[in-house]
Amino acid sequence: MEYAVEYRKGERWNQNPDRLYKYMECRLCGQFSPVSEDTTSTVCHECVMEMTDPPEINRRGNTGKPSGWHFMKEFVDRNGNVYHKGVEQPKLKGTLPPTKIEKKKRLSKKEMAARKRKWKARKSDFGSGTLWKYAQTVGPAYLGAPTHPGKKKEVKDYSEI
Numbered sequence: 046m047e048y049a050v051e052y053r054k055g056e057r058w059n060q061n062p063d064r065l066y067k068y069m070e071c072r073l074c075g076q077f078s079p080v081s082e083d084t085t086s087t088v089c090h091e092c093v094m095e096m097t098d099p100p101e102i103n104r105r106g107n108t109g110k111p112s113g114w115h116f117m118k119e120f121v122d123r124n125g126n127v128y129h130k131g132v133e134q135p136k137l138k139g140t141l142p143p144t145k146i147e148k149k150k151r152l153s154k155k156e157m158a159a160r161k162r163k164w165k166a167r168k169s170d171f172g173s174g175t176l177w178k179y180a181q182t183v184g185p186a187y188l189g190a191p192t193h194p195g196k197k198k199e200v201k202d203y204s205e206i
């Protein structure tokens with residue numbers, strides 16, 4: 046299936062007004078959205094939003110299970126269900142007392158500040174070699190995974206999914 050393509054002058058805040066940008070019709074609704082040069086089909090962000098569910102609300106706390114209970118060697122919930130590393134053990138149900146969950150103490154601002162003062166960036170053991178090389182190419186995730194070698198050759202435009 047071939048989708049309609051259009052070239053438009055940059056008009057968005059993050060586009061160069063003197064450049065032409067490739068737009069392609071959304072394969073679901075037909076509205077045009079910008080794509081990379083080698084994209085062969087795309088779904089616009091509005092259709093993507095309709096396809097995906099709203100973010101799941103964190104219901105932890107209502108289950109009565111503490112975070113990380115899957116990883117506990119043995120965990121007994123308040124109904125007496127026994128889990129070994131997250132796997133229910135029906136035969137053991139009701140044979141053990143519920144695991145006591147200790148609530149984590151929240152740190153006061155003062156304690157938090159004190160810890161921050163004490164904190165030092167850990168020195169890396171890798172001053173050379175592959176891991177060092179790798180470390181030189183990556184940045185923090187909040188900056189958007191800055192390393193992506195080979196993107197130009199990608200057929201799919203993942204930014205449009």
Ligand SMILES: [Zn+2]
Binds near residue numbers: 074
């Ligand atoms: Zn669409």
